[in-house]
Amino acid sequence: MxxxxxxxxxxxxxxxxxxxxxxxxxxxxxxxxxxxxxxxxxxxxxxxxxxxxxxxxxxxxxxxxxxxxxxxxxxxxxxxxxxxxxxxxxxxxxxxxxxxxxxxxxxxxxxxxxxxxxxxxxxxxxxxxxxxxxxxxxxxxxxxxxxxxxxxxxxxxxxxxxxxxxxxxxxxxxxxxxxxxxxxxxxxxxxxxxxxxxxxxxxxIDNQAFDPGEVRPEPQLAELPYPRLIFTGQMDYAPNVDACVRAVTRILPRIREAFPQASFHIVGRNPAERLSALASQGVHVWGRVPEVQPWLAASDLALVPLEIGRGVQNKVLEAMAMALPVVLTPEAATGIGARDGAQLSIASDDDALAAACIALLQDLPHARSMGRAAREYVVGHASxxxxxxxxxxxxxxxxxxxxxxx
Known part of the structure; x- marks a missing residue:
């Protein structure tokens, strides 16, 4: 044998x-x-x-x-x-x-x-x-x-x-x-x-483990004001660190012009010192969590502004499986195959990324429709x-x- x-x-x-x-x-x-x-x-x-x-x-x-x-x-x-x-x-x-x-x-x-x-x-x-x-x-x-x-x-x-x-x-x-x-x-x-x-x-993706109908939102996050944006991953990995720094320093301020209470949540193990230094009112560095699903369930949007990306981003598939609308760069969307504007929203520069977030956050029916379409795509194409x-x-x-x- x-x-x-x-x-x-x-x-x-x-x-x-x-x-x-x-x-x-x-x-x-x-x-x-x-x-x-x-x-x-x-x-x-x-x-x-x-x-x-x-x-x-x-x-x-x-x-x-x-x-x-x-x-x-x-x-x-x-x-x-x-x-x-x-x-x-x-x-x-x-x-x-x-x-x-x-x-x-x-x-x-x-x-x-x-x-x-x-x-x-x-x-x-x-x-x-x-x-x-x-x-x-x-x-x-x-x-x-x-x-x-x-x-x-x-x-x-x-x-x-x-x-x-x-x-x-x-x-x-x-x-x-x-x-x-x-x-x-x-x-x-x-x-x-x-x-x-x-x-x-x-x-x-494990569609059963990442099923929004079976996950209780994380209370620490769910109790915070709308809107709650999230980024998940290994947080000592350089491209993830750079993406979060970009989100906090260059994109989030633009979003707060439309939503002053917007918060950004960094969820993942081993956060680098650069990220811990960003923690402030409205920016939360949660570190390692037992399961990421409750944190995704408590969020309103996933923002993934990677500038260097290789392969397929699990963080994107997981957010999509949880029916969460995702705004991301072309680098983060590579290899996924979902349609821009229907199952996720792709933008390149900071202004465009912020505008895409604001558009979804201002149009909840469209955001929810995109989230549902995202999950349907993952279930059908990415098991x-x-x-x-x-x-x-x-x-x-x-x-x-x-x-x-x-």
Whole structure:
């Protein structure tokens, strides 16, 4: 009986951030096909608290504390000529577990979740290799470098260049490379030289967990005056931090010209110091919450003004599933496929984003209609069962038609 080795840069529990939501659902799907052995990292004590949940799904596992300081990872990267993204996730304990598992178990498929995990796939492995890049990470660092300039920009440009080479190497080693959207897959194919087989494996949403009819609004938020705007996500992730700073300093003041009591709510784990410093009357930094659904249910609108965005934004799908009208930038809307003006509202500059928010907040029937249409779209097009329909075949377990990107 064949088995699967699943290698991920973060433990897929709890599914409370974008990468964990995807890896969590992929792992569960693979575990339904065959015994799965999992090699992964824990960032903190909260991650370690999920080891029991991981053990319940995995046939065996190795959970390593990722404690290497960024400065040490950077020093190693400079000495070895590797991207920091690789040295930060290098562990001898994880490598030993993977080597032993491949020697002692009938592993037929290795699933590498994120480009950083390609370093653990042996060149002499004879089975099937799946590289789930999710999105084009090197392109994100290129965008950072153009934005920042100076020494920081030089470091980001170095990371982009070396990571792009590593992405191409891992893609060349893999039987198939997975990206989260057709747009990301097309970009990856172009950047990797076109030799690798690239497929789209989209993200999904748990429509039952994100059902506005089954969720009680969070009282702390619901009791505040109308209108309440929300942004959710991993709040030490640079694009999210930048988006929230933009919302608070450049967009919210414009909205308050029409709605003086408008408030903006930042909901998500590990808020950066830049965000904590923004907390004031009308700007709330809530940090990590047990579940995001009650906070979405208590909000009137989701504002997602990302300037750098890769792949599909789970925060957008979750807000749409909760029938919440969403105002967002084109970067945040990439890969979702919903119609502007019907299922969400897309705008680019600050004035346009503020105007779109004000228009929806002043026209509640239209806002509610957009929210209903958003949920209908997500239920019909973005369930996890639909998103992972091709994964069984891609993992080598059944003949099903995969979505190749030309």
């Amino acid at each position: 064949s088995e699967i080795l699943f290698i991920a840069h973060r433990i897929p529990f709890p599914p409370d951030r974008g990468d964990k939501i995807r890896s969590h659902n992929v792992l569960k799907h693979l575990a339904d096909l065959a015994p799965v052995h999992v090699a992964t990292f824990a960032d903190d004590a909260l991650d370690y608290a999920e080891e029991g949940a991981l053990a319940a799904v995995a046939a065996s596992h190795c959970l390593v504390h990722r404690s290497k300081p960024l400065a040490l990872a950077a020093a190693e990267a400079m000495v070895t000529g590797k991207p920091i993204s690789l040295t930060a996730f290098h562990s001898r304990a994880l490598a030993d577990y993977i080597r032993t598992t491949l020697k002692t178990r009938p592993i037929s498929t290795i699933y590498g979740f994120s480009g950083q995990m390609g370093q653990y796939v042996p060149q002499d492995f004879q089975g099937r290799v799946i590289a789930d890049f999710v999105d084009v990470d090197s392109a994100k660092f290129e965008a950072y470098a153009k934005r920042d300039g100076g020494l920081k920009g030089w470091a980001e440009n170095r990371e982009a260049r070396l990571l792009r080479a590593e992405e191409a190497r891992f893609a060349g080693r893999a039987d198939v490379s997975l990206l989260i959207s057709d747009e990301e897959a097309a970009l990856f194919r172009l950047r990797s030289g076109g030799a690798a087989r690239v497929c789209t494996l989209p993200n999904g 996890w069962s639909a998103a992972l329909a091709d994964l069984t075949q891609l993992a080598g377990y059944a003949p099903m038609a995969a979505r190749d990107v030309a």
